[in-house]
Amino acid sequence: MSSPQQPPHGEALAVGAPTATSAAPTAQQVIAGLRATTEGGDDLVQLLTPEGERVQHPQFEVDVTAEDLQGFYRDMVLIRRADREANALQRQGQLGIWVPLLGQEAAQIGAGRALKPQDMAFPSYREHGIAWCRGVDPTALLGIFRGTDQGSWNPKETGFHLYTIVIGNQCLNAAGYAMGQRFDGKVGDADGEATIVFFGDGATSQGDVHEGMVWAAVYDAPLVFYCQNNQWAISEPLERQTRVPLYQRARGYGFPGIRVDGNDVLACLAVTRWALEECRTGNGPVLVEAYTYRMDAHTTSDDPTRYRLMDELEAWKLKDPIERVRVHMVREGMAGQDFFDGVQAEADELAERFRDFCVNMPNPGPERIFANVYAEESPPVAAQRDGYLAYHESFAGGEH
């Protein structure tokens, strides 16, 4: 922790000097699983070690009660349970595909719990934990992956935009939204608004992410760029995306960049809360790199055994985001067995409700194809709809 640190909110901002990245691992190092042992560099902000020990950080601190910690633990356990259940539902043919969250619970719950109701979040497609924090029930995520809808929640009511599947698009959409918050006069004090956008390490290579950072910077947009660096973009390791640690790219855009232990829910909470506060008071944008690991496949269609070694995964298991909170609470006497049993029971209930909901989701009818293509109806689309529904009708009484 010897590197230049981000000053607290309100002071002039210095950005960690761009240092050469630790050399990209050689093939031999990768084979030896050494990537997994990199700790995220000297600038990593950490408040809770993988062993469950609370450590201090000179710039980022967070006051949490036992109740807060219990809440974060519960959040992470429940969303992990929904995630595992969805993965199983895909294997059982109930979902076409699933995008696992496993391993990134702290990165998301920490960021999600830092948000205020007036804030807006733009997810990529793995942000099930952010959805949870925004009050979007996990069952609402299922339709996208079962094929019954393309996003069933209301982004205006939840402050959670629809999942964006084209990599990086949402960074520009979020920049525009955040510009609008400023134009609306909602930025400038502690009650102000801010926007946060989620993307991965792979997305940082996209032009839209770059343009989003340019726009947010030149228009002083209250936007937190929250990059979950989970080390892998499907099969491509981080060194296919960057030479420098990702958080250091912020310097080139003229705003602060911070790397946080993405498996440490307290550090993610503290850093994101600070970043959002900077934004809502008019000091945005900010880049946060949550250094984490995708413990499962990219999606259920992916096969990580083709490109990475199991010992890498095993090393990251030791840094599990949930386990360190559990250990800490037990050691500090912040939660007893009753609490853990209660969360477990709640997870079981959620899993059952989640499964029931999934298998009972009705298929949309053919009229769904034609609905809401336009806000103001297009006669050609209406004619196609009427023609096709009439075609269906022509089989009335038959099996069609």
Place this chain on the structure above:
Amino acid sequence: MAAPTVNRTAGAAAGAASPAVGQAQTVPLGKALNMGLRAAMERDPKVIVLGEDIGKLGGVFRITDGLQKDFGEQRVLDTPLAESGIVGTAVGLALRGFRPVCEIQFDGFVFPAFDQIVSQLAKLHYRSQGVLKMPVVVRVPFGGGIGAVEHHSESPESYFAHCAGLKVVACSNPVDAYWMIQQAIACDDPVMFFEPKRRYWEKAELDPAATPQPLFASRVVRPGSTATLVAYGPMVRTALDAAAAAEDDGHSLEVIDLRSLSPLDLDPVFDSVRRTGHLVLVAEAPAEASITSEVAARVQQECFYSLEAPVLRVTGFDTPYPPSKCEEEYLPDLDRVLDAVDRSLAY
């Protein structure tokens, strides 16, 4: 269809060049667009304009001239030089409740924004099942005829007409330009708004107190009985010139301005073809998989027994836009249009 409620005082504060209430004046197409933008901005404070060089400079074609001075830098944004950024942030601004009007400086520069246009702008209403509206206009000066270098003379409208969720219109004259830009801004759907850049300086009498025609409607701009010419954007003038010339040969050509390319409003075309039996389509864009392909297919479907000859097309060639010293050969002109009319009538 949301034709805006006509604000009879629109333009009253627009400076000396704007017409007084209800007073017609002769204006070039570019100025009519400027007046239309100004009227829309005065009517609705959520209307904002963004693009490259559109503030102090007023746009390379001066379409936004004076707007930043009068409406401020927060409503007329000189953006960084990246088209995906212009449209991508417009999507976010629309989510926030604004009605952004994007300027793409030239047709050939719209492609960096293509991803945001087809992946986000066009689909958010559908994906959200109507919860999210995208009242965004993307203005694109299009077409050739100005002797420009490459990427400055293209006709990319068909790419966008092919994309569900977008509406695509092209104005051809100052009166339409004035009304259509306001109607496009008032529309709750994303509208790709194509402006015939070589016609920016052509003038017509504009009466801001008149009642506009609906946006997504074609129009018979010259009645006739011998054959039907269908065109849009810059080729409407060419078709009208051809019709005037054909009159000397005793041919009465009906000219229809499509105006809306998606959705197409083809009933007037069908009516016309049923009367004339001959159809010639005119466009600068290459023929293959284009607006003219679509019109031809639909006309043969609806007017099969009325056609006295195959539908003919006079278009740009299926090549890249050529060096400008070739563009007079590339672009459809009066002679090529009349040649096609002759071939149709002789069939």
